Amino acid sequence: xxxxxxxxxxxxxxxxxxxxxxxxxxxxxxxxxxxxxxxxxxxxxxxxxxxxxxxxxxxxxxxxxxxxxxxxxxxxxxxxxxxxxxxxxxxxxxxxxxxxxxxxxxxxxxxxxxxxxxxxxxxxxxxxxxxxxxxxxxxxxxxxxxxxxxxxxxxxxxxxxxxxxxxxxxxxxxxxxxxxxxxxxxxxxxxxxxxxxxxxxxxxxxxxxxxxxxxxxxxxxxxxxxxxxxxxxxxxxxxxxxxxxxxxxxxxxxxxxxxxxxxxxxxx
Ligand SMILES: C[C@@](CO)(OP(=O)(O)O)[C@H](O)COP(=O)(O)OP(=O)(O)OC[C@H]1O[C@@H](n2ccc(N)nc2=O)[C@H](O)[C@@H]1O
Ligand SMILES: Nc1ncnc2c1ncn2[C@@H]1O[C@H](COP(=O)(O)OP(=O)(O)O)[C@@H](O)[C@H]1O
Numbered sequence: 139x140x141x142x143x144x145x146x147x148x149x150x151x152x153x154x155x156x157x158x159x160x161x162x163x164x165x166x167x168x169x170x171x172x173x174x175x176x177x178x179x180x181x182x183x184x185x186x187x188x189x190x191x192x193x194x195x196x197x198x199x200x201x202x203x204x205x206x207x208x209x210x211x212x213x214x215x216x217x218x219x220x221x222x223x224x225x226x227x228x229x230x231x232x233x234x235x236x237x238x239x240x241x242x243x244x245x246x247x248x249x250x251x252x253x254x255x256x257x258x259x260x261x262x263x264x265x266x267x268x269x270x271x272x273x274x275x276x277x278x279x280x281x282x283x284x285x286x287x288x289x290x291x292x293x294x295x296x297x298x299x300x301x302x303x304x305x306x307x308x309x310x311x312x313x314x315x316x317x318x319x320x321x322x323x324x325x326x327x328x329x330x331x332x333x334x335x336x337x338x339x340x341x342x343x344x345x346x347x348x349x350x351x352x353x354x355x356x357x358x359x360x361x362x363x364x365x366x367x368x369x370x371x372x373x374x375x376x377x378x379x380x381x382x383x384x385x386x387x388x389x390x391x392x393x394x395x396x397x398x399x400x401x402x403x404x405x406x
Contacts, residue, residue: 139178139179139180139246139249139250140176140177140178141176141177141178141179141242141245141246142174142175142176142177142242143174143175143177143227143235143238143239143241143242143274144170144171144172144173144174144238144242144274144277145170145171145173145174145227145233145234145235145238146168146169146170146171146233146234146238146270146273146274146376146377147168147169147171147233147301147303147374147376147377147381147383148166148167148168148169148232148345148374148376148377149166149167149168149169149294149332149339149343149374150165150166150167150328150331150332150339150343150344150345150374151164151165151166151344151345151346151347151377152164152165152166152324152328152344152346153316153319153321153322153346153347154321154322154323154324155321155323156321157285161269161285162285162316162319162321163283163284163285163321164282164283164284164285164286165281165282165283165324165327165328165329166281166282166286166328167279167280167281167282167292167294167328167329167332168234168270168273168279168280168282168286169279169294169296169406170277170278170279171233171301171303171402171404171406172404172405173226173227173233173303173402173404174226174227174238175191175223175224175225175226175227175235175238175239176223176224176226177203177221177222177223177224177239177242177243177246178221178222179219179220179221179243179246179247179250180219180220181217181218181219181220182218182219182220183218184218185207185218185219185220185221186220186221187199187201187203187204187207187221187222187223188220188221188222188223189201189222189223189224189225190222190223190224190225191223191224191225191226192225192226192227192228192229193225194223194225194229194236195229201223201239202236202237202239202240202243202267202268202271203221203223203239203240203243204221205240205267206239206240206241206243206244206247206263206267207219207221207243207247209244209263209266209267210244210247210248210253210263214251214253216247216251217251221243223239228305228309228381228400229309230308230309230310230311230312230380231305231309231376231379231380231381232310232347232375232376232377232378232379232380232381233303233376233377233381234270234273234274234377236268237267237268237269237270237271237273237274238271238274238277240264240267240268240271240274241260241264241267241271241272241273241274241275241277242274244260244263244264244275245260245275248260257275257276260275261275261276261287264287265285265287269285269286269287270286270287270377271287272287272289273286273287273289276289279292279294279295279296280292281328281329281332290329292329292332292333293333294332294333296336296385296406297405297406298405298406299336299371299385299386299387299405299406300385300386300387300388300389300390300403300404300405300406301383301384301385301386301403301404301405301406302365302368302370302383302384302386302390302392302396302401302402302403303376303381303382303383303401303402303403304361304365304381304382304383304384304396304399304400304401305380305381305399305400305401306357306358306361306380306382306399307398307399307400308355308357308379308380309380310351310355310378310379310380311378312377312378314378315347315350315351315377315378315379316378318347318349318350318351318354319346319347319350320349326342328343331343336371336372336385337371337372339371339372340366340371340372340373343372343374344374345374345375345376345377347375347377347378347379348362348374348375351375351378351379351380352375355379355380358375358379358380358382361382361396361399362374362375362382364393364395364396365382365383365384366384368384368386368390368393369386369387369390370384370385370386371385371386371387372384372385373385385406389403390403
């Protein structure tokens, strides 16, 4: 069976406080983007995992697709499979690409082997694999709180808009990004600000990771300004970086200044 793991952008990201478990509580709207990988799973005589495309750091046995398989195998009678991931989404990019691979593996195995797990149960498994993972079970715009794994509805609908994602060939680890954060409770909750029209967002919707990462990596703020100069209605860094995105009213002809970077343009 084939599946196409997606990616996400963060519409605003406020880190509100550090938790007793060492993680951080946050407020964000996660919004799916169609820049994705390709995953195929075929029943086989023995378990194998291979990948192609972008090179994935770390031991393949620790790949999030393998971890997702092992997690379900511990509780259900799964046969051995041959699993192949073609990696397209940049890594350390703030797009949740690895988390999406994990969540889409859970969903695929659930369907392929008729395990019968509900979305709520799949989200419980996904939470064990990473804070971002559970979002990709439903893979639709959601307001996220706590570790980014508790969801509520939000009236944000960007259908009809176009997005340009710019990845400046700079991998930022999530742990590095959280290390520079000074958590604080926003005076106005992000959910109240996000329901305003998108053309108001430039001055209200903020990603807290920009405060420490923009001074450290000046290219990130330059890209954000270039996206506004190119006509973006709203531009921001996604998640813990380093991808910077611009949202546009119409299809984007990719400006020359982005040619040194990896870019993806599409509909929201
Ligand atoms: C920042 C966000 C925002 O959407 O996404 P990315 O930009 O990385 O995609 C997420 O919080 C990333 O979630 P995810 O990438 O799943 O993180 P995890 O694997 O669970 O944790 C990696 C490390 O990040 C820190 N961490 C993560 C999530 C969280 N709510 N608080 C944290 O402090 C912890 O130091 C943890 O050890
Ligand atoms: N299938 C996978 N795709 C990407 N990264 C993976 C995968 N499995 C494990 N990882 C590990 O997860 C980390 C990056 O995860 P990713 O979700 O791409 O980050 P980010 O959301 O910050 O862009 C890397 O350290 C990488 O080694």
